[in-house]
Amino acid sequence: MSGNDPAQTYRQEAADLLDQLEQALLDLEHTPGDADLINTAFRALHTIKGSGAMFGFDAVAAFTHHVETAFDRVRKGEVAASEPLIAVALAAKDQIRRLIERPDDVDGAEGAAILDRLAAALAAPANTPPSATTTWRLRFRLPRDAMAMGTNPLLLLDELRSLGACTVTADTSAIPPLEMLDPTACYVGWEVVLVTDQTRSAIEQVFLFVLDEMQLDIQQLSDRAPEAKPAAPPAHADAAAARTGSSIRVPAERLDDLMDQVGELVIAQSRLKQIAASSRDIQVKAIAEEIERLALELRDTTMGARLVPIGQLFGRFRRLVHDLSHELGKDIDLVLSGEDTELDKTLIERLADPLIHLIRNAVDHGIEPPAQREIAGKQGRGRIALAARHLGHEVLISIGDDGGGLDRALIRQRAEEQGLLASGTYLGDGELFQLIMQPGFSTAHEVTAVSGRGVGMDVVRRAIDSLRGNIDIASQPGQGTEITLRLPLTLAIIDGLLVRVGQGRYVIPLSAIEECVELSAEDDTRSRGHTFLNIRGSLVPFIRLREVFATGSEPDPFQKVVIVSAGEQRVGLVVDQVIGDHQTVIKSLSKLHADLGAFSGATILGDGTVALILEVAHLVEHGQQHVDTRQAAE
């Protein structure tokens, strides 16, 4: 495994740090001068440089050094975090990434150009007002292993001296007798009286890289300067300390293996449960219950360990929108919400491409050029809102823009041209907009580099389908478009309802079920095809699964209807028997059965037989289609 290869570890760490750096830079664009953000950027650069030199990434270290120096000056307030500086820092960040990932193909001239621009951005005058001096007393003690970890206390003292006049006293009280002394350990503490015109946070900056582990006490002895900063240590240091103390890196494959094994365990457990149910041995029953409880807890813990906040993914899009809007001459704000919504990591990985596609669409086709927006009486600056939230057993991810909205007439015209729609057919908005996800459908008049190549929404739909999700599209002319992805929380294990149709047993995902009702004799005796149930005043079409599956057996005397929903639409599924809830470990179907829309997968039941999992969205669509054809016929 590659986990022990230091170069590989460095690449991974650097990738994380570069992400942090990018986020900090993009945030700085909005809140220039935020000390925490500047520190985050500086820390990231410093670590990339330091570790880079240690692991032999000399080019990375050399290049990063210049950027770090620039941010050191920003940190000290000598230079403002201006827009040109941030733009060049973003370019520098990309260069660092290239230097780390593909050192052989990196163009040195490009790096030099970036550094020239960096120097130009730094030349802008700083405007820090001089402040009056304050006297501070600092007491600090480094962790024992500080020197082994590469911290040089003398450099810290030198840096303090650079802030103003210092009187340094060593506290030697903690030094042990000679025979017990570890020559590499740091036993000495220091007391420093410092007269400076700098703020408390500037003093804390000196200890930036050791702050989390050290003891530091800063007291103000004279207060001739206004001091706005609270006495508490900065929050980011606490957060950083909490993070380093409580998480470890685990290769993704191990989590996948763990999930597979939990799946096997759940299947074995349901077999045990079945055997225990028919046993008279009270002890067997007790153990079976205990194992069921443990298996469910283990399942939840394992699924929890795989959850990652979607903010990781959203973060990448800020850069995308930033770059695209510059490229297209549009001014666009990306507003994120629900970044802490957690999703299965596999889901997040597989959402990246479809979301990129949707965001590109929103930037390119959704938001109008500024001039056109002004004619429409809107703000010149467009807005794209990316939001995530949990709703029941689903995750909703929406991409909304305040652009021109979808052009109904154009979609209809295109669909008719391509033979997707018979001329004059009535379609509601929802169904009309679904047409843009047909293969080959595109309404973009011209092909741009960004999107509009005719492949687009169908690719998105296929990706979302493969995640067992759905896509809703809402759009108001002149006001914008909102595309909502509805996705299941997990791809591995779901709660299901086990039902029987004829001889076959099927699983219906519990998240899609609204209720179960009995099929009354009068509903039953009506036409044998598709018909309606009256559910508290609203008509719900129902499908006899016995007919869809051609079971060829006689129906049970008391049939049940399971009401399921997908999006706005509901449909009743008539089954012979509702057996009960079932922990469903999802197994995908082979290529031989992949094109059967009615089933999203299969699972293994307690008795070892296989049951199919119903694809509710497909059945709802199927049910609604028959409703439509009936209505058309009438």
Place this chain on the structure above:
Amino acid sequence: MTVMAHANDQALVVLVLELQNESFAIETRHVHEILDPVPITTVPGADHAVDGLINVRGRVVPLADLRLIFGMPAQEEGRDARIVVIEVPIDGDPTTIGIRADKVNEVTELAAASLEHTPRIGLRWDPEYITCIGKRNGAFIAVLDMGRIFSRLVNGAQPAAAA
């Protein structure tokens, strides 16, 4: 003799199974295991030749009936019936499939000298489905091309009936 046959890359180690009293061979490199009959779940709407699913050690595996693919009549399971679990590439992806057999006879070696290319005519089965013809106990035996059989099924080709 045996050593010679192994050395020759044309020699084939095959599993001989029976469908409707007719013997066929499958290369053992495809074969994972042989199971006694297990409960079968029918997949509504699937091609009849592959409309079953079985549980093979916790995996959901499609079950195929070669008799239907070859246009033989469907038949009740006899007491010698077995399921041969094979792995074949379908469009490049290795896929595990169960195959119904009326009887599984033996694993044997078809020596290079007895292997012949599939004649285009005079064959009861679609030559597309057959890798080569071998000779066993003085009779001819067809070595089935499992990969092609299932790739054609996935890609929507009509299962060819017996000529």
